[in-house]
Amino acid sequence: MAELTIKEIEKKLTSIQDEKDEFLKDCEQDTRKGVQALVQRWKKNKAEEKALEQQYKDMTQYEQALYKKGYKLIAGVDEVGRGPLAGPVVAAAVILPQDAYLPGINDSKKITEQKREELFKQITDCAISIGIGIIPANVIDDVNILQATKQAMKKALLSLSEKPDHLLIDALELPIEIPQTSIIKGDSKSVSIAASSIIAKVTRDRLMVRLSNDYPQYGFEKHMGYGTAYHLEALKKYGITNEHRRSFAPVRELIEYK
Known part of the structure; x- marks a missing residue:
């Protein structure tokens, strides 16, 4: 030595x-x-x-149990953007191969932006299929955020190139003819749901950054449409855009006040 x-x-x-x-x-x-x-x-x-x-x-326990039952194409489904005052709600459906290994994967809210970007690339590189569903603010206002979320999830599932034979969904059940398991806090308990959470989060964040080019005064690239003090102040100063959810209290109150 x-x-x-x-x-x-x-x-x-x-x-x-x-x-x-x-x-x-x-x-x-x-x-x-x-x-x-x-x-x-x-x-x-x-x-x-x-x-x-x-x-x-x-985090593969749900998937492994389903593989043992004979299911092969398991889709994780999750959404991001239920809470913001502006922008769409975005859902993703992800079918991972059985031998996928994505160390560090977790609920997209629990990992850094850099780690999300790294995992986004790893997921897109290895996934059997990925589907995205985007529902804009005006539809959210028309149908309410829960129904818009379900619409986004169904849209994501329908855009998959392979039809899944079982769904793992974060905290919701969908009116769709595919066997499904709803898991509370599923994005931290299932790799498939965590993968869909990351795909949805990165996709939505990129959309909000693009929207910030059209509406630079609102700072969408900083808060992604959430009701931060900066965003609320910008709303009072510059008014409401077509990207704002008029049915959400702070925006609705601003309309009513005027």
Whole structure:
């Protein structure tokens, strides 16, 4: 070991996967502080990797149970944008292959924008099929947000290139002739729902950024249409756009006040 530099050891450790590897054991015996720091970093990275593997395994329990029953094409379904004062509600349906591995996947609200973008690419690269459903503000006003959400989900399912044989849906049931399981907080319990949550979130955020080019004074790219202090102040100052949901209280109250 002494003949190897710390830089050389660092490079070699990157290829080590097994905790019982002889080279790793030799490193543990090396008294150099730099080598000990490398060993500790390797162990920390390994522990994080194992935790992600376990988390992913836990989040596939619904899917694995359905695979055992003979289902093959399981679609996760979720939406984003029920709460904002402006912009559409967006739903996604995602069918993942049985051997998919997406470490770090979770409810889109629980991960950073950078991680969402990374996972968005990984999901689109590996998914069997992805469907998107977008329902605009005027329809939300006409039918209410719950019905608009269901419409977006049905639209997402109908745009899949493969017909799923079972649905895993976050907290809702759909009037559609496909067997389905509704899971409360499903976007943190099922990889399929989490994947659809990420696809829907990134898709909607990109739409809101594009809308900010048409309506720069509202700051849609910052708050994605949610009722922040900045957004409410802009509404009072500049009025209501076609992208605003007139049935939602802060917008409705502004109309009534005027």
